[in-house]
Amino acid sequence: MPLVQSxxxxxxxxxxxxxxxxxxxxxxxxxxxxAPGPRNPFEGATEPVVVTQPEFSENLPRKRIIxxxxxxxxxxxxxxxxxxxxxQTCNGSxxxxxxxxxxxxxxxxSAILAVLDRVQQLVDETPRDTDSASTSRFGNPAFRVLYxxxxxxTDALLRTLPGLEADQRARARQELAVYFYESWxxxxxxxxxxxxxxxxxxxxxxxxxxxxxxxxxxxxAMVLRVFWRYIEIMRVIQATYWLEPAGSHGVWGLDDYHFLxxxxxxxxxxxxxxxxxxxxxxxxxxxxxxxxxxxxxxIQSINAIKTESLRWHSPMLDDISSVRSWSKVNEGMVKMYxxxxxxxxxxxxxxxxxxxxxxxxxxxxxxxxxxxxxxHRFHTGGAHGHAAHxxxxxxxxxxxxxxxxxxxxxxxxxxxxxxxxARTPIRRVPFD
Numbered sequence: 001m002p003l004v005q006s007x008x009x010x011x012x013x014x015x016x017x018x019x020x021x022x023x024x025x026x027x028x029x030x031x032x033x034x035a036p037g038p039r040n041p042f043e044g045a046t047e048p049v050v051v052t053q054p055e056f057s058e059n060l061p062r063k064r065i066i067x068x069x070x071x072x073x074x075x076x077x078x079x080x081x082x083x084x085x086x087x088q089t090c091n092g093s094x095x096x097x098x099x100x101x102x103x104x105x106x107x108x109x110s111a112i113l114a115v116l117d118r119v120q121q122l123v124d125e126t127p128r129d130t131d132s133a134s135t136s137r138f139g140n141p142a143f144r145v146l147y148x149x150x151x152x153x154t155d156a157l158l159r160t161l162p163g164l165e166a167d168q169r170a171r172a173r174q175e176l177a178v179y180f181y182e183s184w185x186x187x188x189x190x191x192x193x194x195x196x197x198x199x200x201x202x203x204x205x206x207x208x209x210x211x212x213x214x215x216x217x218x219x220x221a222m223v224l225r226v227f228w229r230y231i232e233i234m235r236v237i238q239a240t241y242w243l244e245p246a247g248s249h250g251v252w253g254l255d256d257y258h259f260l261x262x263x264x265x266x267x268x269x270x271x272x273x274x275x276x277x278x279x280x281x282x283x284x285x286x287x288x289x290x291x292x293x294x295x296x297x298x299i300q301s302i303n304a305i306k307t308e309s310l311r312w313h314s315p316m317l318d319d320i321s322s323v324r325s326w327s328k329v330n331e332g333m334v335k336m337y338x339x340x341x342x343x344x345x346x347x348x349x350x351x352x353x354x355x356x357x358x359x360x361x362x363x364x365x366x367x368x369x370x371x372x373x374x375x376h377r378f379h380t381g382g383a384h385g386h387a388a389h390x391x392x393x394x395x396x397x398x399x400x401x402x403x404x405x406x407x408x409x410x411x412x413x414x415x416x417x418x419x420x421x422a423r424t425p426i427r428r429v430p431f432d
Contacts, residue, residue: 040085042215056171061178061354064363071345077360079353083198084338086205086215087263090227091334093219094264096271098292099228108162108212109221115157116229119184122149123233128240139190143241147187154181163212172210175354179203182352184234185243192238193246194259194341195350200230201260206356223264228294231261235301254316255298262317263337265295266330277321277329 065074074080097103105113126149129142154177159165164173183200185192204222207213213222237243238257245256254262269275279285280299289296302314323329341347353359 040088041081042085042089056175056355059354061175061352061357063349063351064353064359065345065349065351068345071343071348073361074348074351074359075343077358079351079357079359080342082205082209082357083201084342086201086208087260087337088334089215090219090223091264091267091330093216094223095267097220097224097268099224099268099294099297100292103221103224104217105221105225106214106218108207108214109218109225111161112207112213112226113229115160116226116233118153118157119150120233120236122146122153123236123240125149128242138242139244140241141190143185143190143237143243144187146237146241147181147184150184151177151181161207161212163210172356175356176203176206176210178352178354179206182350183230185237186246189244189246190241191244191246192234192257193347193350194257195246195347197234197258197260198341198347198351200227202351202357209356227260227264231258231294234258254314255302258298259337259341261294261298263330263333265293265298266326266333268293269295269326270330272326275326277323277326280317280321 065071123146126142126146128140155173158173158176158180163169164176179199179202183196183203185196204213204226208215208218234257243257275285275289275293279289280296283303286296286299286303290300291297299317302317306314320329320332323332351357
C-alpha cells in the first residue's frame with residue numbers, strides 16, 4: 001500500500017531538507033532585484049552637451065533640498081542624471097591612466113588650471129592667524145579672509161575662461177561663481193566636506209553645459225589635471241587653516257574630507273597588473289605609487305597625519321582593502337556615492353540649483369534659505385531650527401559648538417603633537 005503524505009508533512013520535510021543543506025553548504029542570500037539606474041546623458045556622446053542660449057531666471061542658484069520629499073524630487077530631476085552621468089563618464093575616462101602620464105590639455109583646461117593656480121596664490125598670501133584664540137584645533141579664522149578673497153576675485157577669474165570673457169556672459173558667470181566659491185569650504189563654520197567637493201563637480205558640469213569644456217575630449221584632463229589640482233590645493237587649505245571635517249568622522253570612514261579621489265582613483269587601478277586593494281597596507285608601496293594614483297595619494301595623506309591603523313580611524317577603507325579587485329572597489333564606490341552622497345539628505349542639501357542646474361520642480365519653500373551663526377537652516381521668519389540635527393554631516397548633524405563638541409582637525413592635532421605652541425590646553429582625540 002503506497003505511503004500517502006499530507007501537504008503539511010511534505011512541507012515539514014522540505015523545510016528540514018533546506019535547513020540541512022544550508023548547514024552543509026552555506027550560501028549567500030540572493031539579492032533583491034534592483035531598478036535600473038538613471039540614464040547617463042553623456043554616455044556615448046561624441047558632441048558636448050551644451051546649453052547654448054540658456055534662459056536665466058532672476059534668482060541666483062540656491063539650495064532647494066530641505067526635506068526627504070525634496071530629495072526624492074532631486075532623484076527624478078535632470079540635475080541628478082547629469083551629475084551622476086558626468087561622474088560615470090569621467091570614471092571611465094581615467095581607467096588605467098596615471099596622474100603623471102602625458103594628457104592632452106585643451107585651451108579651456110589650461111585656463112582652468114591657471115584659475116586654480118591663482119587660488120593657490122591667494123592661500124600663500126593669506127597666512128594662518130597666530131593670535132591666541134586661533135591656536136585651537138577647531139578652525140583658524142584666517143580662512144574667512146581667504147574665502148572673501150576668493151569670492152571677490154571669482155568674476156575676474158571666470159572672465160579668463162574661453163567663452164566667458166564677454167559682458168554678455170555676465171549672467172552665466174554669476175551662476176558659475178556660486179558653485180566655484182562654495183567648493184572651497186564654509187566660511188561660517190570653517191569646515192569642509194563632501195558637499196563642498198560636490199559643488200566643484202557641479203562647477204565642472206556647468207562648464208560642460210556651457211561648452212567651455214567638451215566631453216569626451218576633456219574628461220581625462222578634468223579628473224587627472226583639474227580635479228586633482230583642486231584636491232592638492234584643498235589639502236593645503238585644510239592643513240593651513242585646520243578646517244573641521246563636515247561630519248562626525250569624515251565621509252563614511254573613507255577620508256575626513258573627500259570621496260571622489262577614492263572613486264576615480266580606483267578606476268585608475270582597475271587594470272593594474274599587480275597592485276591590489278590590500279596594497280594600501282604596505283607603506284613602501286603607498287609612497288612609491290602616490291605620485292601616479294589618487295587612491296594611494298589619499299592613503300599617503302591619511303598616514304601622514306594619523307598614526308594608528310586604518311582599521312581604527314578609517315574602517316571603511318580597511319574593509320575595502322579586503323576586496324580582491326579594483327573593479328569591484330570602483331563599482332561599489334559608484335553605488336556608494338549615488339546612495340550615500342547624492343541621495344543622502346545631509347550632503348545633498350549643500351547642492352545649489354539655478355538656471356543651469358535644474359531642480360525640476362516649482363519652489364515650494366522659497367523662504368527657507370538662511371543659516372544662523374551656528375550653521376543651522378531656518379525659516380526667515382522663524383526660530384532656530386534643527387531639522388537635520390543628529391543625522392549626517394557637520395554642525396547641522398549635531399556636532400556644532402551650540403549642540404555638542406566641534407569636530408577637531410586632524411591636521412591641527414598632528415601639528416600640535418609635534419610640539420607646535422598652543423595657548424589653550426588641548427584634549428587629544430583618540431586615533432587622530
